[in-house]
Amino acid sequence: MNNASKIDTNWTKIFNKYPILQTIKDEGKYIITAQQIKEFWEPRLMTKHDHSVNRPQIFIDNSLSILPITRGSYIIGAMDLYHDFALSDREKVFDSTDSMPVSSPAFIESIDFNNITSEATAINSIYVSDILRDFLNEPTLLPTVNGRMGAGSFSFSVNCLSGEDTSLLVDVSNSQIEIDGGYEGTNSLCLIEAKSSLSTDFLVRQLYYPFRLWTNKITKPIRPVFLLYSNGTYYLFEYAFEEIGNYNSLKRVQYKKYRIENDVITLQDILEIPKRIPVVKEPQIQFPQADSLERIINLCEIMNSDNKAFNKYGIAKIYSFDERQSDYYANAGVYLGLIQRYKKGSIYNYKLSNLGKQIFKLPLRSRHLRVAELILSHSPFRQTLKSYIDNANIPSKEEVIDIMRHCELYRMSENLYYRRSSTVISWINWVLNLRTE
DSSP states (O other), rough: OHHHHHHHHHHHHHHHSOHHHHHHHSOOEEEEEEHHTTTTHHHHHOOOSSSSGGHHHHHHTTTOEEEEEEEEEEESSOOOEESSSSSSSSSOOGGGGOOEOOOOOOOSSSOTOOOOOHHHHHHHHHHTTHHHHHHHTTTSSEEEEEEEOOOOEEEEEEESSSSSOOOEEEEOOOOOEEEEEEESSSSEEEEEEESSOSEEEEEEEHHHHHHHHHHTTTTSEEEEEEEEETTTEEEEEEEEEESSSBBBBBEEEEEEEEEEESSSHHHHHHHHHHHOOOOOOSSOOOOOOOHHHHHHHHHHHHHHHHSSEEEEHHHHOOOOHHHHHHHHHHHHHHTTEEEEEETTTTTTEEEOHHHHHHHTTHHHHHHHHHHHHHHSSSSSHHHHHHHHHHHHHHOOOHHHHHHHHHHHOOOOOHHHHHHHHHHHHHHHHHHHTTTOO
């Protein structure tokens, strides 16, 4: 039994033992102690629900979430605790095509910018490369706070998911928090939460509890920042709480993407690829329907660092989306040869292929060009790039569909052709955006 299944099973046992659902129905909340949870398993693991889909199934089925309120107790209720990174379904926040190229300091040897494996190293990377100063517009910025600490005492309201315009009052007394990085400038204190997975949502508590603690400690404005990093690209989101006592008053202030790339990739480097890489036969797998190549690469990075296989349920837990999308992204990696799949029972498991392992040991420039080679070895993508270059403009979806048809791919419905043409366009944009000259 994996951890997710064990957590689901043990929470069901807890709900069977204690009158949680009835108490929430009567009083709007249930207070549970760490000791009660520990009867079944480790509280730290049982209560780590960083994304909405990480919640145990019994929580999801009953629209419930959990928050720590002291060092030894938690509140369970129908609370709206999560926030999407994207402002709408149309916003592609993890599309790196608009990222700002940045060079790391030449004298830094102790950070391998090709292989960022921890939140601490990612934060150090954006600090030494002046990404953080640029993002915050703080000319002077120094590291001041990080690590575990008590959250202090405060109260706040949080929206309920009952379908009515209701809220719940929560009292916190010295619950433990962890700040990944804190940097103070002349005008503000920036508190950073960092993650390596390009997930769709996050737990607002990770920003809100540190914000409340330090708002009570200093007079300068507190600037909560969420940092996501993958494949040399750093995605920074700055937020503000418009009402200090309202958990759900979170608003995005700004969002920028930076790419550390010390070695130049030119347009000519990209145009040379079709001249030296032959076209491959289309593999016996569905044509990709996964617009975010950044997320495919991020999945490969996670597989590489964890050195283990994932099924669609495990991938869904990482990215906080459904199992169908998990299959789309994993199979897109299989299509490119970066991921291999095999049946375990009735479902597929996915792990990094030998080729993927080789590629993810390479420096960023070489890695990016090798991934571009894998993409352009497939005729639909190669012909789309040629059309782009010949016409000095990205082809329309209709033009890409014509290209796909002429490449004699497997039969698809018009709807599938249309959706998968978006993937072709997105991946070609990624290839062309590799240019740093």
